[in-house]
Amino acid sequence: MGQINVSVRLEGLSDKTKFILDIPIDTTIKGLFDQLVSKYGEEIRVHLYDSQTNELGTFMVVLNSRMVRLPDEFDVVLKDNDKAYIISPMGGG
Amino acid sequence: MLFKYGGYAGKILRVNLSKGIVNSELLREDMAEKYIGGNGFGARILYDEVPAKADPLGAENKIILAVGPAQGTGIPAVNSRTVIITKSPLNNRFLDSYFGGDFGAKLKYAGYDVIIIEGQSSVPVYLMIDEDRVEIRNASDIWGMNTFEAQSKLMESYPDSSTVCIGRAGENQVRIACTISGVQAAGRGGSGAVFGSKNLKAIVVKGSKDVKVPNMNEVQIYIEELLARIKANPATGQALPKYGTAAVITAYNKIGMLGTRNWQDEYYDGAEKITGTTLKNDSFVKDHACFGCPIVCGKVNIARKGEYKGALTLGPEYETLWAFGSNCGNNDLNSIIKADRTCDDYGIDTISAGSTISMAMECFEKGLISTEDTGGLMLNFGDYQSIITLLELIGERKGFGKVLGEGTVRMAETIGKGSEDFAIHVKGLEVPAHSARGVIGMAIGYATSNRGGSHQDGRPSAERAGIVDINQIDGKGYYQVDVQRMTTLGDCLIHCRMTEGILGLTKLTEDHIKIVNLVTGMKVTIKDLIDIADRVYALERAFNIREGETRADDTLPKRFMTEPIVSGPAKGKYVTKETLNKLLDETYEKRGWDQITGYPTKETLDRLGISEIIADIYEDEKEAVL
Numbered sequence: 225m226g227q228i229n230v231s232v233r234l235e236g237l238s239d240k241t242k243f244i245l246d247i248p249i250d251t252t253i254k255g256l257f258d259q260l261v262s263k264y265g266e267e268i269r270v271h272l273y274d275s276q277t278n279e280l281g282t283f284m285v286v287l288n289s290r291m292v293r294l295p296d297e298f299d300v301v302l303k304d305n306d307k308a309y310i311i312s313p314m315g316g317g
Numbered sequence: 318m319l320f321k322y323g324g325y326a327g328k329i330l331r332v333n334l335s336k337g338i339v340n341s342e343l344l345r346e347d348m349a350e351k352y353i354g355g356n357g358f359g360a361r362i363l364y365d366e367v368p369a370k371a372d373p374l375g376a377e378n379k380i381i382l383a384v385g386p387a388q389g390t391g392i393p394a395v396n397s398r399t400v401i402i403t404k405s406p407l408n409n410r411f412l413d414s415y416f417g418g419d420f421g422a423k424l425k426y427a428g429y430d431v432i433i434i435e436g437q438s439s440v441p442v443y444l445m446i447d448e449d450r451v452e453i454r455n456a457s458d459i460w461g462m463n464t465f466e467a468q469s470k471l472m473e474s475y476p477d478s479s480t481v482c483i484g485r486a487g488e489n490q491v492r493i494a495c496t497i498s499g500v501q502a503a504g505r506g507g508s509g510a511v512f513g514s515k516n517l518k519a520i521v522v523k524g525s526k527d528v529k530v531p532n533m534n535e536v537q538i539y540i541e542e543l544l545a546r547i548k549a550n551p552a553t554g555q556a557l558p559k560y561g562t563a564a565v566i567t568a569y570n571k572i573g574m575l576g577t578r579n580w581q582d583e584y585y586d587g588a589e590k591i592t593g594t595t596l597k598n599d600s601f602v603k604d605h606a607c608f609g610c611p612i613v614c615g616k617v618n619i620a621r622k623g624e625y626k627g628a629l630t631l632g633p634e635y636e637t638l639w640a641f642g643s644n645c646g647n648n649d650l651n652s653i654i655k656a657d658r659t660c661d662d663y664g665i666d667t668i669s670a671g672s673t674i675s676m677a678m679e680c681f682e683k684g685l686i687s688t689e690d691t692g693g694l695m696l697n698f699g700d701y702q703s704i705i706t707l708l709e710l711i712g713e714r715k716g717f718g719k720v721l722g723e724g725t726v727r728m729a730e731t732i733g734k735g736s737e738d739f740a741i742h743v744k745g746l747e748v749p750a751h752s753a754r755g756v757i758g759m760a761i762g763y764a765t766s767n768r769g770g771s772h773q774d775g776r777p778s779a780e781r782a783g784i785v786d787i788n789q790i791d792g793k794g795y796y797q798v799d800v801q802r803m804t805t806l807g808d809c810l811i812h813c814r815m816t817e818g819i820l821g822l823t824k825l826t827e828d829h830i831k832i833v834n835l836v837t838g839m840k841v842t843i844k845d846l847i848d849i850a851d852r853v854y855a856l857e858r859a860f861n862i863r864e865g866e867t868r869a870d871d872t873l874p875k876r877f878m879t880e881p882i883v884s885g886p887a888k889g890k891y892v893t894k895e896t897l898n899k900l901l902d903e904t905y906e907k908r909g910w911d912q913i914t915g916y917p918t919k920e921t922l923d924r925l926g927i928s929e930i931i932a933d934i935y936e937d938e939k940e941a942v943l
Binding site: 236237270271273275276277282283284285286291292294314 | 559562573594750787815818885886
């Protein structure tokens with residue numbers, strides 16, 4: 225099975241902020257989340273899913289400068305060299 | 318005598334600074350039933366007691382500090398915030414401004430739900446509240462001090478107390494002056510100037526009274542449940558405790574909605590140097606939490622190098638990173654830390670200060686002002702040393718700072734030459750760091766905010782997180798009314814915005830009902846809470862209508878409605894007049910406001926149980942009363 229290379233940046237979430245992943249062709253956004261959780265375990269899962277309800281957390285996903293609405297766009301398919309940002313949306317002042 | 322409902326102290330403290338007297342009054346039960354607390358109490362009292370056209374910096378204006386029933390109960394999210402309500406000297410409208418820390422809980426422990434400050438003292442004073450012992454004391458030894466120095470001195474005299482205080486900006490009645498409690502600000506609208514106009518330097522409060530609730534076991538169970546939910550939630554359990562709010566710089570910039578160079582653009586190519594990650598890596602010192610809060614979103618940072626090395630501050634939060642960063646074309650992080658600290662020292666609103674300075678920078682670059690106007694200061698975008706100098710001048714109300722400290726609208730009147738096109742405000746209050754051109758719900762939220770350019774009535778959060786379609790226009794007026802109902806009721810309870818994702822991001826929920834009923838013993842329904850929120854919002858609106866507000870004021874800065882975003886992912890976006898009108902129509906329809914005037918209709922006011930104010934805003938009813 226062919227692979228694509230995707231970079232993921234986490235902003236305002238975890239201590240680890242940069243990930244470069246080789247993932248199968250046709251991986252979706254949901255699949256990317258699954259890959260991250262599979263590879264990095266609880267360290268990443270707690271930032272994506274509510275640990276009590278397992279529901280998706282509140283955060284912003286930007287794929288190549290386009291905002292991706294979740295879970296509506298979970299099935300968006302990633303391409304080689306895509307850049308994804310997962311960002312805390314909590315503002316304040 | 319015990320108050321009928323739980324959570325309340327049942328008392329209002331009234332302080333007349335002109336006469337030098339203090340009185341304790343009983344809180345009326347119907348105030349709790351119709352307005353819940355916090356913002357609701359303040360809205361009703363300000364409407365009743367401050368007459369139309371009163372000078373915000375005169376003796377007729379009042380300062381109201383209030384808490385809700387849940388302050389001091391230990392329930393996370395609603396345990397300790399306080400609201401300051403007054404007539405804003407910046408835009409002559411209703412103002413509610415909130416601060417965290419521990420003042421709210423201690424006010425309740427001292428035995429009060431509300432403080433009303435009226436009149437003007439002839440000499441500098443501070444108010445000392447130690448339960449039933451309340452004194453107006455001479456403040457000559459702390460007048461002239463910055464906020465931290467003054468509060469430190471007060472804490473030496475009153476250990477275990479909490480303080481709220483103004484700095485030199487408030488003393489000098491700078492219209493964008495704020496109040497500071499500990500290290501946290503009630504930032505918006507110029508409450509510090511109102512304190513200064515009354516010669517009131519600070520309020521000190523301490524107390525140890527219990528807060529009674531109908532069933533402490535049930536409250537304790539809810540506290541534990543809420544704590545577990547907060548911990549399990551990725552935003553409140555992970556992101557905010559680690560990074561605070563600074564990550565939003567990246568969030569907005571990645572989608573091209575980060576105000577840049579006075580909103581001339583919304584994509585900042587220097588953003589990487591002022592992100593939350595950069596701040597944490599380069600400047601983080603330690604965490605800071607409000608009283609009893611498990612989230613710990615406050616981050617203390619220090620400038621570690623450069624000419625501002627050693628500057629220490631709580632923050633800068635997202636709004637301040639934008640205000641003195643991208644919107645001033647400045648990506649020198651250490652200078653933003655210094656600017657944040659300078660504002661806190663003087664007691665200056667960082668949002669209005671940053672907006673006013675960025676407007677001055679645009680005027681300078683376009684030749685509308687020169688070094689002759691600025692006292693020799695170069696004001697090109699990115700001139701961060703000028704930002705710091707200007708903040709000091711604003712605080713001292715000297716030189717060009719005297720012009721800036723009046724806010725963008727008055728500054729435009731002073732400069733002239735078409736500079737009003739660069740004043741980015743709504744109803745005279747500078748717009749904060751959330752794109753109206755990009756976040757359409759925020760656009761209608763700004764336009765219909767009773768405060769003016771505030772992101773605390775309407776909210777951008779759900780659209781920014783992708784939970785609600787950021788590009789959808791149809792229905793956003795209806796949607797934002799639900800959001801405003803949540804924020805209004807939330808401000809009566811005074812819950813922290815950081816817990817929106819827990820209590821309800823886009824509308825009132827079972828959690829709001831539960832908090833009210835558990836704490837007070839009332840048996841409210843969602844409909845009751847919606848009515849309370851609508852009643853409070855209508856009162857605020859009526860306060861502004863008495864000042865002359867109409868539908869025409871529910872608008873946006875010219876730039877947002879005529880200049881498309883220049884570059885970046887959101888290039889081309891702006892809000893057309895047609896879009897704004899459509900969303901206003903939706904809002905008025907859902908709220909029961911007149912489509913032509915924007916006034917709450919007589920039927921709406923009657924339905925909300927405040928028909929007594931109809932004659933104040935409808936001419937024909939005035940004649941009927943006469």
